[in-house]
Amino acid sequence: MVISLKNCEDAYKDLDFDKEDFIYYTSPFVSQIGLAEELSLYKNYPQKLSIAFIIKQILKYYVRLLLFVVSYLVETTAYSISKIRNFNWDVKNNKTIFIDCYVLSSSVMSEKPLLEGYFPGLADVLEKLGYRFIILPRFVWKKNPFESFSIFRRIKKDKNNFLSIYQLLNIFDLLNSFFVCLYYPFIIWKMLSKLPKNITTKFLKIYFFKTLDGSNFLATLRYHFGLRLAQKIEGRFKVIQWFENQPYDKSINFAFNRNQEKSYVIGTQAFIWPSELLNYKISSFYGSKCLPSKILVNGPFYSAKPEFKYAPSLRYKKLFEIGILNQSESPGKILCIFSYFPTANTLITSFLKTVFKESDNLLFKFHPTTDVTKLTSEIPFSMNIAGNSIYEIFSQVSFVIGASSGALVEAIACGVPVIVISENGIIEYSYLPDFCKGVLWEDAYDFDSFESAKIKLINVIREESEQRLNMIQRVRNEMFTEPSEERILEAFELN
Numbered sequence: 001m002v003i004s005l006k007n008c009e010d011a012y013k014d015l016d017f018d019k020e021d022f023i024y025y026t027s028p029f030v031s032q033i034g035l036a037e038e039l040s041l042y043k044n045y046p047q048k049l050s051i052a053f054i055i056k057q058i059l060k061y062y063v064r065l066l067l068f069v070v071s072y073l074v075e076t077t078a079y080s081i082s083k084i085r086n087f088n089w090d091v092k093n094n095k096t097i098f099i100d101c102y103v104l105s106s107s108v109m110s111e112k113p114l115l116e117g118y119f120p121g122l123a124d125v126l127e128k129l130g131y132r133f134i135i136l137p138r139f140v141w142k143k144n145p146f147e148s149f150s151i152f153r154r155i156k157k158d159k160n161n162f163l164s165i166y167q168l169l170n171i172f173d174l175l176n177s178f179f180v181c182l183y184y185p186f187i188i189w190k191m192l193s194k195l196p197k198n199i200t201t202k203f204l205k206i207y208f209f210k211t212l213d214g215s216n217f218l219a220t221l222r223y224h225f226g227l228r229l230a231q232k233i234e235g236r237f238k239v240i241q242w243f244e245n246q247p248y249d250k251s252i253n254f255a256f257n258r259n260q261e262k263s264y265v266i267g268t269q270a271f272i273w274p275s276e277l278l279n280y281k282i283s284s285f286y287g288s289k290c291l292p293s294k295i296l297v298n299g300p301f302y303s304a305k306p307e308f309k310y311a312p313s314l315r316y317k318k319l320f321e322i323g324i325l326n327q328s329e330s331p332g333k334i335l336c337i338f339s340y341f342p343t344a345n346t347l348i349t350s351f352l353k354t355v356f357k358e359s360d361n362l363l364f365k366f367h368p369t370t371d372v373t374k375l376t377s378e379i380p381f382s383m384n385i386a387g388n389s390i391y392e393i394f395s396q397v398s399f400v401i402g403a404s405s406g407a408l409v410e411a412i413a414c415g416v417p418v419i420v421i422s423e424n425g426i427i428e429y430s431y432l433p434d435f436c437k438g439v440l441w442e443d444a445y446d447f448d449s450f451e452s453a454k455i456k457l458i459n460v461i462r463e464e465s466e467q468r469l470n471m472i473q474r475v476r477n478e479m480f481t482e483p484s485e486e487r488i489l490e491a492f493e494l495n
Contacts, residue, residue: 005036005276007200012283017191023180025250025290026219028211029188033246036276037343038207040428049205057209058185064214065181072174072221075139075148079166082152096132097492098163098229100252100265101242103137105147106368108154117368118242119268120314125488134161136229136239138222138248165221168228177220184216219247226255236262240492243267243292245279250290257289266492267292269302270311272406272479274429282308296491301433301478312483312491316410318391320482324415324472325395327461333361335386335393335411337402338375340367344404344428349378351401351421355447359383363397365390367405399454401444404429412440413475417457419444433479436471 012032017024024030101118108114114135115123126133139151155162188208195201239256243249249267256263273280282295282304296311297303303310313319336352338345356362359381366372366385376383386393390407391414394400400411403421409431411418418441420427432441439460442453460468481487488494 003039003042003199003203005039005278008032008035008039008204009278011195011200011204014195015191016194019289022223022251022254023184023187023220025254026180026216026223026247027184027188028213028215028247029208031245031247031250032278033211035207035278036429037341038210039203040343042203049202053206054209057212061185061212061214062182064212065178065217068214068217069174069178072217076166078148078152079164081149082156084152084156084162095130096134096237097126098134098136098237098239099241100136100239101138102140103135104140104368105151108151118315119240119270121317121483122240122314122488122492125485125494129494131494132161134163136225137162137164139164163229165225168225168232169221173221173224173228177217177224180220181214181217185212216247219251222248223251223255226252227258230256230259230262233262236264238493239263239265239292241265241267241292243269243295245282249292253292254290257291263293265292265294267295268311269295269297270313270315271298272409272431273302274404274431276429299477299479299481309491310481310487312487313480314483314488316480317483318389319410319413319476319480322391322395322414324469327398327415327417333363333397334399334401335363335365335397335416337390337400337405337407337411338364338366338370339402339404339429340369341404341429345370345375347423347428348401348403348421349375351445352379355450356381363393365393365407399457403427404431406431408432408441409475409479412436413472413480415472417441417461419450419453419457421445433475436475439468439471440475 015030017030028034099115099119099122101115103114104117107117113120113123114137123133139148189205192201192205192208195204241249241253253265253267256265269280275281282291295305295308297308298311298313300310302308336348338348352362359379362384363386364383366375372385390410394411394414394416397416399419400408400416401419401421402408404427408418408420412432418432420432420441420443422443422445424445427443437443438456440457442456444450444453
């Protein structure tokens with residue numbers, strides 16, 4: 001039997017778990033986080049699921065769990081010391097909206113508007129309509145809880161209202177979360193032991209132990225946070241949520257859905273994602289108890305169910321402003337876009353060293369979470385790093401190369417041809433649609449395939465074919481939704 005992503009998806013359908021127990025919704029394993037990437041690494045897994053391997057992974061898990069608890073205590077102390085103003089519980093339900101999204105430490109310290117990374121422009125619309133919005137932040141630190149002191153001092157100066165886990169949770173919530181996480185590995189193992197014995201089950205068992213990183217503790221805290229929030233608010237309340245179908249989303253939604261008459265959650269997937277990231281797929285496997293009341297997707301391409309509505313593509317507003325670029329006027333530079341995924345960046349650096357001998361013709365753009373210093377040290381030539389907006393860069397280049405990045409879709413939507421870096425023709429995360437391969441994009445894995453792909457795409461541009469323009473328009477229409485004010489009002493049900 002050959003193991004595949006499809007085999008794994010089928011095996012997940014056979015998992016028998018109590019959909020009334022929140023512990024499963026806090027699990028990275030149940031959410032299939034990073035499953036495709038782990039499958040690609042399966043050849044490096046131990047051939048046998050040994051007792052020594054299991055004990056080692058569980059011990060590492062408990063150490064990480066303790067570190068998460070210590071980090072939480074440090075952050076809670078930092079929050080108290082910073083003396084952030086008390087939350088005003090005067091919630092006028094018809095004119096108050098909670099916004100549940102990540103808050104990056106880099107955004108806070110650079111004093112950028114805190115919603116700009118996920119819901120750019122939404123704050124202006126809400127203020128214009130007289131809404132009070134309250135951010136439910138999912139703080140993302142750079143593995144250093146002590147930087148939270150600086151973060152909270154900065155937040156104290158911000159005009160926005162915040163309501164975080166540090167304000168609502170008490171010692172009993174902390175202890176409950178900790179003890180639930182103590183027996184979590186044994187709950188999941190018991191569930192896995194019921195699967196038939198085959199190579200797919202073996203992989204899933206090893207994958208489960210690889211996902212034991214302690215992050216389920218944070219999801220468990222989010223569950224208790226959701227319960228406390230629902231208890232505190234009188235009447236019905238609305239939440240606009242950045243929805244990735246991860247444990248952080250599922251756990252708080254499960255808490256909200258315990259009292260569905262009170263909460264109305266609009267889960268927003270206003271972003272580009274590949275089919276290999278299984279957690280983004282809305283599957284009946286989970287049931288409805290962990291899902292938002294309403295789900296918005298970035299465009300028809302991502303609409304797996306007829307009841308899904310289209311989100312205003314707030315992050316891609318510039319795409320609609322610049323339109324389709326005229327490639328015949330573009331200079332001969334190439335933009336290399338690095339990925340969020342470390343494995344993809346390893347592939348990109350290897351490709352660059354193989355295909356390019358110097359960087360005179362290259363511009364580089366990094367994902368905000370990328371360790372730039374580490375990557376630049378791995379490239380044997382100097383790097384011209386582009387700091388301005390990616391849409392400004394698109395107008396300066398004739399090609400874009402990269403792997404496992406949604407920015408590649410933005411490029412073809414603007415008419416810039418893309419060459420996807422693959423490993424012997426295999427693409428790890430396929431963000432780009434198949435219907436326009438060979439016209440708007442091609443893949444390459446060495447010098448010859450790169451040159452061949454480049455010539456092929458240049459010829460398509462020279463032909464000025466109607467097919468190419470139709471495909472660009474199709475990408476824009478199916479994978480994005482113009483973020484007009486009318487669409488924002490309709491999607492988020494703002495009266």
